Amino acid sequence: MLDPLIQTSLIGLALLLAIISLVFSVLVQIKQAKKIQALQQLTKELLKSKESLNKQIRELHSGSIGLGKKFHQLNEGLKEAVEKQQEIVDTAPDSKLYTRAVKMVALGAGLDELMNECELPKAEAELLISLHGKSR
Numbered sequence: 001m002l003d004p005l006i007q008t009s010l011i012g013l014a015l016l017l018a019i020i021s022l023v024f025s026v027l028v029q030i031k032q033a034k035k036i037q038a039l040q041q042l043t044k045e046l047l048k049s050k051e052s053l054n055k056q057i058r059e060l061h062s063g064s065i066g067l068g069k070k071f072h073q074l075n076e077g078l079k080e081a082v083e084k085q086q087e088i089v090d091t092a093p094d095s096k097l098y099t100r101a102v103k104m105v106a107l108g109a110g111l112d113e114l115m116n117e118c119e120l121p122k123a124e125a126e127l128l129i130s131l132h133g134k135s136r
Contacts, residue, residue, distance in 0.1 A: 101125070105132040 002010075101109075101118040105128050109117070114125040 098128070101128050102132050105129055 097118050097120075101114055101120060104114060104117065111122070111125050111129060114120055114128065115122060118125075120128070
């Protein structure tokens with residue numbers, strides 16, 4: 001058999017190893033608990049961020065719907081304005097006269113021809129020729 005001193009030393013060493021193993025196990029558990037706690041905190045923060053982003057998305061969606069409606073209203077108003085403008089142009093007797101005069105200038109009509117055919121004063125006929133004669 002072994003010497004009692006060696007036996008006592010071996011038992012003490014075994015107890016010391018058991019205590020070290022137990023302390024190490026506790027430290028690992030504490031470290032894991034801290035990691036779990038950190039992950040739980042991170043999860044809470046991520047959920048708050050998600051809720052905030054969802055709210056922002058809902059607000060943007062509502063805003064875009066409102067902008068779409070406003071855009072549609074503006075587009076309809078623009079169409080109405082263009083139609084009214086065209087009605088005015090179509091119904092104004094002078095506009096037909098000037099439209100004809102511009103076409104005549106584009107075809108090369110002279111000053112006298114414009115004055116006679118469209119019943120324009122000389123100054124207006126000269127102005128039309130100078131304005132629309134450049135585009136030729």
